[in-house]
Amino acid sequence: MSLVETNSRCSNQASTFALLRVIMRRDLAVTLRRRSDVINPLLFVVIVVTLFPLAVGPGPDILARIATGVIWVAALLSALLGSERLFRDDYLDGSLEQMTLLPVPLAVLALGKILVHWLLSGLPLVILAPLCALLLKLPFEAWGVLMLTLLLGTPMLSAMTAIGAALTVSLGRGGALLSLLLLPLFIPLLIFAAAAVESTLVGTSALGQVLLLAGLMVLTLTLAPLAVAAAIRVSVN
Amino acid sequence: MWKWLHPYAKGEATYRLLGAWLPWLAGSALVTLTVGLVWGMLFAPSDYQQGDSYRIIFIHVPSAMFSMGAYTAMAITALIALVWQIRTAEWAIAAIAPVGAVLTFIALFTGAVWGKPMWGTWWEWDARLTSQLILLFLYIGVLALYYAFTDARTGAKAASVLALVGVVNVPIIHFSVYWWNSLHQGATITKFEKPSMAPEMLIPLLISILGFALLTGALVCQRLRNEILKQEIHRPWVHAQLGVAEQER
Numbered sequence: 001m002s003l004v005e006t007n008s009r010c011s012n013q014a015s016t017f018a019l020l021r022v023i024m025r026r027d028l029a030v031t032l033r034r035r036s037d038v039i040n041p042l043l044f045v046v047i048v049v050t051l052f053p054l055a056v057g058p059g060p061d062i063l064a065r066i067a068t069g070v071i072w073v074a075a076l077l078s079a080l081l082g083s084e085r086l087f088r089d090d091y092l093d094g095s096l097e098q099m100t101l102l103p104v105p106l107a108v109l110a111l112g113k114i115l116v117h118w119l120l121s122g123l124p125l126v127i128l129a130p131l132c133a134l135l136l137k138l139p140f141e142a143w144g145v146l147m148l149t150l151l152l153g154t155p156m157l158s159a160m161t162a163i164g165a166a167l168t169v170s171l172g173r174g175g176a177l178l179s180l181l182l183l184p185l186f187i188p189l190l191i192f193a194a195a196a197v198e199s200t201l202v203g204t205s206a207l208g209q210v211l212l213l214a215g216l217m218v219l220t221l222t223l224a225p226l227a228v229a230a231a232i233r234v235s236v237n
Numbered sequence: 238m239w240k241w242l243h244p245y246a247k248g249e250a251t252y253r254l255l256g257a258w259l260p261w262l263a264g265s266a267l268v269t270l271t272v273g274l275v276w277g278m279l280f281a282p283s284d285y286q287q288g289d290s291y292r293i294i295f296i297h298v299p300s301a302m303f304s305m306g307a308y309t310a311m312a313i314t315a316l317i318a319l320v321w322q323i324r325t326a327e328w329a330i331a332a333i334a335p336v337g338a339v340l341t342f343i344a345l346f347t348g349a350v351w352g353k354p355m356w357g358t359w360w361e362w363d364a365r366l367t368s369q370l371i372l373l374f375l376y377i378g379v380l381a382l383y384y385a386f387t388d389a390r391t392g393a394k395a396a397s398v399l400a401l402v403g404v405v406n407v408p409i410i411h412f413s414v415y416w417w418n419s420l421h422q423g424a425t426i427t428k429f430e431k432p433s434m435a436p437e438m439l440i441p442l443l444i445s446i447l448g449f450a451l452l453t454g455a456l457v458c459q460r461l462r463n464e465i466l467k468q469e470i471h472r473p474w475v476h477a478q479l480g481v482a483e484q485e486r
Contacts, residue, residue, distance in 0.1 A: 163402055167395045171385055180381055181399060184374040185406050188413035195417065216409070227402050230319065234394040 016104050023112035031085060031120055038120045041082040042128055048074040049132045060137040067136035068146060068197040069190075074132075075125055075150065076186050079157040080179050082121045086113060086165040087232070096169070097236045110228035114155075114162045114221070122154025138197075145200045145210070149193035152213040159224035160185055166231035188216065246323045248465040249474045255458045262458055266451035273445030281438050293351045295442055299449035301344035304372060305407075307337030307453060311379070312404035315397035325461075327393035328468060330400060331383055332460035336453060338376035345369055364418035368411045375403045389468070 031038060052070050056062055090096040099109050129147050138146065164182040168174030196209035244250040277295035284291040311333040318326035348366055349359045360366070379396050386392035469475050 163398075167382065167398060168385070170391065177381055177385055180374070181378045184371050184378065184410070185402070187371060188406070188409045191413045191417040223405065227398060231395065231398050234391060234398060237388075237391055 016108050019102065019104050020108055020112045023109050024116050027113055027116040028119070030089070031116065034085070037082065037085045038124070041078040041121060042124050044078045044081055045071075045074045045125065045128065045132065048077070049135055052136070063137045064139060064201075067133060067138040068142075068194050070136060071129065071132045071146065072149075072153075072190055072193050075154065076157065076183065076190065078125070079121065079154075079161050080175075080182060082117070083161045083165040083178060084174070086117055086162055087169040087235075088165075091169045091235065096232060100233060100236055106229035106232060107225035110162060110166075110225040110232065111221070114159050114225065114228070117162065118155050118158040122150070122158055125154055126150045139201060142197050142200045145206050146197050148210060149196050149213060152210065152217050153189050153193050156189055156217050156220045157186070159220045159228075162228045163224055163231055166228045166235060169232075170235045170237075189213070192216070246321075246325060248325060248469045248472070251325045252462055252465045252478075255462050259455060259458045259462070262451055262455035266448055266455050269444055269451060270448035273441050273443075273448045276441035277438075277445060281441050282435070284438075287355060290351065290354045293347050294438075295445045297344060297347040297351060298442060299446040300340045300347065301369065302446060303449050303453050304337055304341035304344050304369065306450075307333055307340060307457075308372065308376070308400075308404065308407065310457075311337060312400050315400035315404075318393065318397045319401070324390075324468070325465065327390070327397065328464040329457075329461055330379070330393060330396055332457050332464050334376055334380050334383065334396075336456045336460065338373060338380065340449075340453065341369060341373045341376060345373065362418070364415040367418070368414045371410055371414070372407070375407070379403065 049070060052066065053063055056066070087096060090099070100106055102109065126147055129150050130143055133143050133146055160182055164178045165174075167181070168178050171177065192209050192213050196206040196213065199206040199209060245254060274295055278292055281292070283289045311330055314326045314329040314333065317323055318330065345366070348369070352361060352366075353359050379400050382399050383392045383396035386395065466475055466478075
């Protein structure tokens with residue numbers, strides 16, 4: 001779908017949500033044409049998870065103890081790996097600059113891009129989580145909470161990654177810088193997610209941590225599009 | 238107020254204002270730091286539990302305080318830079334961030350040196366230590382982004398956005414780290430409880446806190462002056478400034 005078409009549709013309907021839909025459909029179509037960009041970060045998670053038993057030994061007691069941490073750290077790193085496709089192509093072919101000229105808030109567009117990124121990186125990770133949990137011998141009763149934390153946490157990952165990706169999109173070599181910018185900001189997510197699973201493992205309720213994660217997710221999804229919009233404006237300049 | 242503030246959006250006016258402040262800030266910083274540290278190091282009584290090793294508090298506490306203060310100041314200038322597009326505010330980020338990062342590092346380093354005799358370890362995953370370490374990472378991130386761009390203006394704006402994102406996250410990180418710590422903390426860790434201080438110790442501490450505030454102010458002033466000169470090197474007033482300096486010599 002061309003941007004000219006997007007542009008005219010938008011001015012015809014003059015509706016923010018219509019634009020959100022159009023942007024999301026366009027991004028989905030574009031990303032799904034390059035499947036390896038979607039699949040490779042997921043394979044990365046599985047491979048990292050495979051490495052840990054080889055490194056620390058296959059005993060179930062130690063694996064179960066570190067399982068949540070390993071899966072979550074792998075998820076954080078894979079979020080960084082898949083971050084380039086958020087804005088890079090649109091920046092290089094000039095579409096991003098066109099998008100800043102659309103007659104709707106840039107934050108809406110940012111939200112659309114975040115949601116598509118989550119659909120193709122966060123959601124598959126949630127589905128993949130039981131496999132990782134199985135490999136790491138996480139007790140079955142914690143699987144549900146692990147998936148729940150990933151379901152609540154990965155949208156935040158996508159949103160924060162979008163901020164970093166938008167800030168560094170005009171730099172040729174953003175990778176190492178991006179991890180420096182983003183990983184410290186992921187810490188609360190890691191802490192609450194790990195604590196939720198741990199509470200389940202010791203037999204107490206994980207409700208508090210899960211609710212905190214949900215609250216953080218709402219906060220992030222509310223504020224991050226604004227930051228992404230500001231960052232895009234800085235980058236296309 | 239805007240009328241009064243507006244001239245300082247220009248580099249030259251700010252440069253002169255900071256130049257007027259600098260001797261006062263630097264002079265009073267020198268006096269208060271000397272008094273506070275000499276009093277603290279030599280004349281304050283030693284602690285009944287910790288002996289003389291507690292004396293590092295006169296450096297540790299002020300630097301830890303202003304490591305966070307500097308981050309707040311940087312976020313405020315970042316907001317000004319983004320909202321009102323004032324260039325001096327953008328340069329102020331570059332002036333504040335390294336000072337804040339060094340203060341954070343001093344706080345961490347003195348903490349480690351203090352932790353060795355007190356806790357028996359250089360590093361403890363204590364909540365305060367951990368969140369200080371993360372603060373250092375945030376500073377480094379802002380600095381790295383600021384200098385990553387070939388166009389200085391873009392870098393400054395990108396760093397402003399990041400500083401604002403960071404300042405929203407600092408309370409969340411801080412809170413989550415405390416929470417994580419209370420969850421994981423084993424019984425073996427003897428956490429240092431801050432005793433209520435005797436006035437003989439408290440007064441020099443307050444003086445060195447004031448001294449660090451003034452020192453931070455003076456360093457930021459000087460760094461911002463340098464930054465203004467560097468950025469406006471092609472402006473006539475900079476030539477006039479430097480020309481006069483050469484004639485005086």
